[in-house]
Amino acid sequence: MTGEVTRPTAARSTAPRRTWRTVDIVTTAVLGVAFGVVFWAWNLVFGVLAAPLDFFPPLSAVLNGVYLMPGVVAGLLVRKPGAAVFASGLAAAVSLLLGSPYGGIIIVYGLVQGLGGEIGFLLTRYRSFGWGTAVLAGVTAGLSTSILDTSLYYADLGFWAYKVPYTVFTVLSSVLLAGVVGLLLVRALARTGALSSFASGRSRV
Amino acid sequence: MTASLALGPTPDVPLSRVNPVAQLTAIVVVTLVLLTSLDVVTPAVVVAVELCLFPAAGLTHPRSVWLRTWPLLVGATSVGLVNLWLGESGALAALGLALRVVGLALPGVFLVASTDPVRLADALTVHWRFPARFAVGALAALRLVPLLVVEFESVRLARRTRGVQAGRNPVARVRLLAGIGFTLLVGAVRRASRLATAMDARGFDSGVVRTNARGSVLRARDGWFVLAAVLVCVVAVTASVLAGTWDPVFVGG
Amino acid sequence: MPAPATVRARGLAVRHASRRAWALTGVDLDVAPGERVLVTGASGAGKSTLFAVLAGLLDPEAAEVTGELTVDGLAPADARDRLGLLLQDPDSQLVMTRAGDDVAFGLENAGVPAAEIWPRVDAALAAVGWRYGRDRATQMLSGGEKQRLVLAGALARRPGLLLLDEPTAQLDPTGSDVVRTSVARAVADRDTTLLVVDHDAAPWLPLVDRVVEVVDGGLVAHGPTWTPASRTTGLLLPPAWIRSPDPRCGGALVAAEGAGYTHRGTTTPALAPTDLGLPAGAVTAVTGANGTGKSTLALLLAGLRGPTVGRVRAAQELAVRGERAPHRWRAGELVTRIGTVFQQPEHQFLTGRLRDELELGPLRSGSGSTAARARAEELLERLGLAPFADANPFTLSGGQQRRLSVATALATAPRVLVLDEPTFGQDAATWRELVTLLAEQRAAGCAVCVVTHDRDLVDSLADGEHPL
Numbered sequence: 017m018t019g020e021v022t023r024p025t026a027a028r029s030t031a032p033r034r035t036w037r038t039v040d041i042v043t044t045a046v047l048g049v050a051f052g053v054v055f056w057a058w059n060l061v062f063g064v065l066a067a068p069l070d071f072f073p074p075l076s077a078v079l080n081g082v083y084l085m086p087g088v089v090a091g092l093l094v095r096k097p098g099a100a101v102f103a104s105g106l107a108a109a110v111s112l113l114l115g116s117p118y119g120g121i122i123i124v125y126g127l128v129q130g131l132g133g134e135i136g137f138l139l140t141r142y143r144s145f146g147w148g149t150a151v152l153a154g155v156t157a158g159l160s161t162s163i164l165d166t167s168l169y170y171a172d173l174g175f176w177a178y179k180v181p182y183t184v185f186t187v188l189s190s191v192l193l194a195g196v197v198g199l200l201l202v203r204a205l206a207r208t209g210a211l212s213s214f215a216s217g218r219s220r221v
Numbered sequence: 222m223t224a225s226l227a228l229g230p231t232p233d234v235p236l237s238r239v240n241p242v243a244q245l246t247a248i249v250v251v252t253l254v255l256l257t258s259l260d261v262v263t264p265a266v267v268v269a270v271e272l273c274l275f276p277a278a279g280l281t282h283p284r285s286v287w288l289r290t291w292p293l294l295v296g297a298t299s300v301g302l303v304n305l306w307l308g309e310s311g312a313l314a315a316l317g318l319a320l321r322v323v324g325l326a327l328p329g330v331f332l333v334a335s336t337d338p339v340r341l342a343d344a345l346t347v348h349w350r351f352p353a354r355f356a357v358g359a360l361a362a363l364r365l366v367p368l369l370v371v372e373f374e375s376v377r378l379a380r381r382t383r384g385v386q387a388g389r390n391p392v393a394r395v396r397l398l399a400g401i402g403f404t405l406l407v408g409a410v411r412r413a414s415r416l417a418t419a420m421d422a423r424g425f426d427s428g429v430v431r432t433n434a435r436g437s438v439l440r441a442r443d444g445w446f447v448l449a450a451v452l453v454c455v456v457a458v459t460a461s462v463l464a465g466t467w468d469p470v471f472v473g474g
Numbered sequence: 475m476p477a478p479a480t481v482r483a484r485g486l487a488v489r490h491a492s493r494r495a496w497a498l499t500g501v502d503l504d505v506a507p508g509e510r511v512l513v514t515g516a517s518g519a520g521k522s523t524l525f526a527v528l529a530g531l532l533d534p535e536a537a538e539v540t541g542e543l544t545v546d547g548l549a550p551a552d553a554r555d556r557l558g559l560l561l562q563d564p565d566s567q568l569v570m571t572r573a574g575d576d577v578a579f580g581l582e583n584a585g586v587p588a589a590e591i592w593p594r595v596d597a598a599l600a601a602v603g604w605r606y607g608r609d610r611a612t613q614m615l616s617g618g619e620k621q622r623l624v625l626a627g628a629l630a631r632r633p634g635l636l637l638l639d640e641p642t643a644q645l646d647p648t649g650s651d652v653v654r655t656s657v658a659r660a661v662a663d664r665d666t667t668l669l670v671v672d673h674d675a676a677p678w679l680p681l682v683d684r685v686v687e688v689v690d691g692g693l694v695a696h697g698p699t700w701t702p703a704s705r706t707t708g709l710l711l712p713p714a715w716i717r718s719p720d721p722r723c724g725g726a727l728v729a730a731e732g733a734g735y736t737h738r739g740t741t742t743p744a745l746a747p748t749d750l751g752l753p754a755g756a757v758t759a760v761t762g763a764n765g766t767g768k769s770t771l772a773l774l775l776a777g778l779r780g781p782t783v784g785r786v787r788a789a790q791e792l793a794v795r796g797e798r799a800p801h802r803w804r805a806g807e808l809v810t811r812i813g814t815v816f817q818q819p820e821h822q823f824l825t826g827r828l829r830d831e832l833e834l835g836p837l838r839s840g841s842g843s844t845a846a847r848a849r850a851e852e853l854l855e856r857l858g859l860a861p862f863a864d865a866n867p868f869t870l871s872g873g874q875q876r877r878l879s880v881a882t883a884l885a886t887a888p889r890v891l892v893l894d895e896p897t898f899g900q901d902a903a904t905w906r907e908l909v910t911l912l913a914e915q916r917a918a919g920c921a922v923c924v925v926t927h928d929r930d931l932v933d934s935l936a937d938g939e940h941p942l
Contacts, residue, residue, distance in 0.1 A: 038354075042362060046409050115292045121252055168256060210407050211410065360569065379821040382778065383882065404821060408820065418531060427583055434582055434591040
């Protein structure tokens with residue numbers, strides 16, 4: 017650094033950096049762990065909340081959105097390819113570690129749900145992280161988990177009577193909780209200054 | 222609740238001597254077989270064998286068994302009830318689906334009860350070429366869970382000092398919980414940045430290929446363990462075919 | 475063994491991208507191999523910037539650096555393998571769940587073969603005076619022991635330069651001693667150059683060869699006989715409260731009567747039954763070693779928890795509809811009677827703006843919005859936080875956050891104030907501000923309770939001390 021002057025770049029390049037810094041890895045992991053704890057708690061209230069919805073069982077899918085949050089939130093916050101899968105898979109693993117009613121298969125769910133969110137970010141080529149991308153990632157994440165759910169657990173049930181409404185409710189819930197609430201959460205975090213090492217904490221979309 | 226949240230080093234139990242990747246392989250085998258079976262006999266046989274593994278996982282005390290399994294029992298009951306009510310195949314099929322949930326979940330319970338996360342990460346990076354930086358990043362983040370549990374209580378009390386209290390109003394309760402969660406998340410994300418700095422200060426981003434101080438060794442018994450899992454599945458499916466109940470589905474079909 | 479490192483700075487200047495003023499200017503510094511130097515200075519003087527640039531932690535996109543700075547002739551960012559860091563928060567530096575694994579972490583990163591790692595881990599643990607085995611769970615360690623372990627992790631990599639950034643700021647006196655003893659052991663044979671950055675200079679003086687101070691962005695070298703000015707020198711506190719002749723106000727505003735607390739599911743009490751009254755117009759200090767239940771007592775007196783034995787009662791004048799047990803009051807009623815300041819101020823922040831933060835308490839306790847706004851403005855002025863009125867509380871510096879958390883407690887004008895370690899890690903200027911502020915509350919007739927390890931605070935402010 018002898019005699020050298022480093023000036024802050026006025027116009028930062030818009031092309032995203034694809035390599036993962038340590039802070040990207042650890043922050044994504046922390047998001048995964050934090051949502052793992054949320055999953056654990058949500059698993060416990062799920063039964064209670066789902067009970068009054070039993071008059072129309074597919075309606076319980078409106079509670080699914082919470083499980084799709086880590087992938088979408090991590091993607092919006094860290095903005096790296098793979099962040100959604102890493103955070104979502106880890107969240108599932110942590111909920112398993114704390115005791116999950118779904119067993120080892122939950123890891124598969126975590127990865128698939130993360131991949132679902134990832135598709136949303138891939139479709140916008142990891143370049144925009146505003147409302148459009150948040151909603152899109154919410155939709156793709158919701159679709160991923162409802163396909164998995166309806167073919168694994170509810171394969172016997174009717175297509176129009178169960179599978180379609182289940183998918184619709186899951187996607188709606190995912191858009192609302194993972195997409196809209198997720199982006200609001202990232203922006204609220206940015207306002208606290210906690211995201212100063214991330215592009216999502218510096219720019220205003 | 223706190224018992225299941227203890228994320229420190231795991232006690233040494235017989236199942237700990239099986240390499241985590243062998244356990245994972247066994248889990249994959251059992252999971253694939255159960256996912257493709259919709260009858261009652263296959264999961265019944267698998268669950269029966271799994272029940273014998275509780276002592277090997279160190280889960281002998283009824284309390285520890287209950288703490289580890291009650292969430293999955295709740296899940297199994299709800300799946301069973303939904304299918305009993307909405308399915309067209311009757312009570313036996315619903316019981317089969319509930320047993321399937323139990324059979325899918327128990328191996329995970331055993332893995333968690335017998336395996337230290339550090340050993341799991343070592344095994345994944347050494348044997349399955351899982352990227353080491355991500356595995357270590359996950360371990361570092363896991364360390365924060367007990368801290369979050371302690372901070373939760375502090376933040377909850379702090380709300381009261383500001384005049385905020387939910388009382389019996391459920392909406393206010395949810396808002397209070399969300400607020401606490403947000404405060405914890407801000408703290409966790411800040412801590413993640415500081416942790417990343419400290420990790421880089423010890424050369425985490427040096428670009429040098431990491432070595433592994435503990436290593437992870439695969440032994441003959443790991444092979445036997447996987448073979449045993451395959452055998453159990455073969456027996457379960459054979460029993461099901463002989464009983465005339467075998468009803469395979471294929472994922473997505 | 476590697477050679478200790480040389481540090482050389484010539485005309486070093488640093489400016490943060492968001493600021494117009496230079497954080498550091500014209501800094502010249504020479505540190506010889508094996509030398510031990512303390513860098514001190516008040517908060518905001520540029521100490522932390524100097525540390526960041528030395529440690530190679532400045533984001534080149536966020537700061538402008540001119541002049542020369544080298545460690546062994548290399549730019550700090552290229553000399554990172556020669557550096558060992560010890561930072562403030564122990565929980566943000568430990569990576570693994572077992573002590574030995576954590577020390578090994580830095581060696582694994584350097585690609586050291588597994589067979590060589592464990593002897594080096596054991597040597598590093600011995601060098602800091604580690605008393606447990608390698609398998610010790612890091613979660614179970616005290617703050618001081620955690621810092622000791624982090625130091626071992628740095629030493630295992632055989633650094634030429636040890637850089638310490640306020641490593642005791644979050645520790646009690648016992649923990650701080652542990653850290654300083656370990657550092658002294660680690661640098662005893664001068665294999666490593668040592669640079670300590672700390673606003674609290676006095677405890678480091680026996681350990682370092684010389685002291686430099688950062689003053690307004692420049693460096694001032696101090697002579698061998700230099701000692702820091704005591705933070706209590708010239709401290710003029712408002713006179714103590716003149717007690718009202720009204721006998722009803724004579725007793726304690728809040729009193730613990732044989733009050734103790736045991737956590738659910740445990741058998742050993744967190745707090746043994748205790749008697750303590752908080753009289754109006756007096757500062758009561760609760761002191762004692764860790765683990766005696768000081769913070770638990772504060773929670774009971776503050777009405778945040780109910781005692782599991784005995785009782786905590788407020789004076790009749792504070793009673794709510796005849797109820798005198800503070801933990802049974804509703805939160806909105808509590809805040810107008812008892813104000814509490816936690817050890818971690820950020821845990822108490824609820825809103826996205828300082829102004830809202832200060833209006834919250836009054837609004838929650840039934841004040842009108844005009845009155846709440848007036849009260850907030852007054853406190854912002856009074857505590858020098860007015861320039862940040864619209865800032866997010868989380869973005870404030872540590873000292874400012876502390877002042878804000880005291881201000882939020884004062885916003886509802888409570889008669890009782892309970893503070894847990896209010897002066898923890900604060901520099902001299904903030905320390906004096908806080909002490910003055912508490913003395914003013916005492917003069918106004920408040921009952922003030924401070925739970926603290928801070929001897930200076932007890933000596934200069936407390937009217938009574940209750941050792942646990």
